Amino acid sequence: SFEVRGKTLGIVGYGHIGTQVGVLAESLGLKVVFYDIENKLPLGNARQIGKLHDLLAESDVVTLHVPETAQTKDMFGAAELAAMKAGSHLINASRGTVVVIEALAAALASKHLAGAAIDVFPVEPEGNGEEFLSPLREFDNVILTPHIGGSTLEAQANIGGEVASKLVKYSDNGSTLTAVNFPEASLPAHPGKCRLLHIHKNQPGVLARINDAFSKLGINIAAQYLQTSDEIGYVVIETDSAASQPALEALQQIPGTLRCRVLY
Numbered sequence: 687s688f689e690v691r692g693k694t695l696g697i698v699g700y701g702h703i704g705t706q707v708g709v710l711a712e713s714l715g716l717k718v719v720f721y722d723i724e725n726k727l728p729l730g731n732a733r734q735i736g737k738l739h740d741l742l743a744e745s746d747v748v749t750l751h752v753p754e755t756a757q758t759k760d761m762f763g764a765a766e767l768a769a770m771k772a773g774s775h776l777i778n779a780s781r782g783t784v785v786v787i788e789a790l791a792a793a794l795a796s797k798h799l800a801g802a803a804i805d806v807f808p809v810e811p812e813g814n815g816e817e818f819l820s821p822l823r824e825f826d827n828v829i830l831t832p833h834i835g836g837s838t839l840e841a842q843a844n845i846g847g848e849v850a851s852k853l854v855k856y857s858d859n860g861s862t863l864t865a866v867n868f869p870e871a872s873l874p875a876h877p878g879k880c881r882l883l884h885i886h887k888n889q890p891g892v893l894a895r896i897n898d899a900f901s902k903l904g905i906n907i908a909a910q911y912l913q914t915s916d917e918i919g920y921v922v923i924e925t926d927s928a929a930s931q932p933a934l935e936a937l938q939q940i941p942g943t944l945r946c947r948v949l950y
Contacts, residue, residue, distance in 0.1 A: 691715030696745025698738065699752035699780065700726045707749060708732045719744060723757075742769040747777065754781035762786065767793040773800045779835055782806040791821040794828065801827035805835035860922045860949055862913075869913035869920040879908050880930040881922065881949040887942040888919045896921065899936040905929045918944075 695711045697704045697720040708718040709729055718732040721741045728734060735741040742748060748770060752758045762776070763786040770776070776799060778785050787808065793799045804822060810832050811818050822828050855861040860883045861872040875881070886892050893912055900907055909924040919942075925933050930948050937946040 690747075693717070693746040694719060694744055696720070696735075696741045696748045697732075698722075698741070698748060698750045700728075700732075700734070701751060701753075704749075704751040705729050707751065716747075738766070739769045742766060743771060745771060745774060747775045749777040750780045750784055752780050752784060754783055759783045760786050762790075764789040764792065767799065770799065772798055775800055776802045777804075778802075779805040782808045782810065782833075787821060791825075794822070794825050801825075801829075803829040803831075805831045806833055862920065867915075869915050869918055871911050871913040871920050871922055873909055873911040873922045873924070876908055876924055878927060879924040880927040880933065881924050882930070882933055882937060882946065883949055884921045884923065884937050884940070884946040885944045886919045886921075886940065887944060888914045888917055889942050892919055892940060892942050893921060895940050896923070896937065899940065900925070900933065903929070903932050903936060905933050905936070 690711075691714065693716055695708070695716045695718050697708055697718065700708070700720040700722040704720060704722075705726075708720060711718050712730045712732070718730070719735050719741055720726070720728070720732055721735050721738050726734060735744070750762070752761065758781065761784050762778075767776070767789055770793075776785070776790065784806075785804070790799075790802060790804075794802065802822070802825075807820060809819075818830075818832050820830065822830060852861075852864065855863075859873075859875055860881060862868050863870050863872050873881075884896065897907065905925050906929075907923060907925055910921065912919065912921040914920070923933070934946065934948050937943065
């Protein structure tokens with residue numbers, strides 16, 4: 687066993703979770719460095735490093751806190767693991783597609799890495815009756831928590847509160863921030879205005895048709911915000927309150943409309 691005091695923690699992904707990890711790590715006496723694709727304001731004594739491989743070479747422990755995107759898929763393969771400091775440890779509690787499990791198993795077998803703690807995997811059991819299979823199971827120096835690392839009573843209570851809060855925000859103002867299968871949109875409320883929500887197929891010309899229809903009816907758009915995913919478009923619109931019903935009827939006639947309503 688080793689003491690953490692004086693060791694260097696390298697954080698990959700300095701977002702909401704990464705910054706909190708850094709603050710907690712410093713309270714334990716760790717030096718904190720981080721890598722992010724954006725320039726970030728460090729908290730405490732943390733220090734940003736411009737290149738990922740420089741961080742890997744310096745860190746005694748590397749912890750991953752990145753989202754699942756095309757850019758982060760297989761982000762940590764054989765080359766990245768080889769660039770890590772000999773005898774260091776890897777922690778992945780971000781997404782299962784970020785680390786190439788076979789490459790990690792090879793790095794552990796060669797003893798280049800002293801250990802790992804992994805909470806997420808490319809394929810995870812769907813229920814208690816399904817066996818968890820992974821080449822990492824053979825290693826005594828690896829902690830495996832298949833996506834249950836945050837399943838404390840407090841975490842579950844916080845998740846329940848957050849889900850309820852998100853539903854209330856969508857119901858009250860149409861905000862879909864942090865949605866995982868729907869476009870993320872949020873528009874500040876403007877007093878005295880009517881807010882309409884329009885969900886449509888993501889196809890060219892929808893927003894232009896909305897604006898054209900409103901223009902022909904003499905409806906002034908006070909505010910508008912559009913976001914799209916691969917298949918769905920979602921636009922939040924505010925107009926003068928007296929125009930709510932004509933605006934809704936116009937939206938219902940737009941080709942590609944899936945659902946629309948007056949929020950208030």
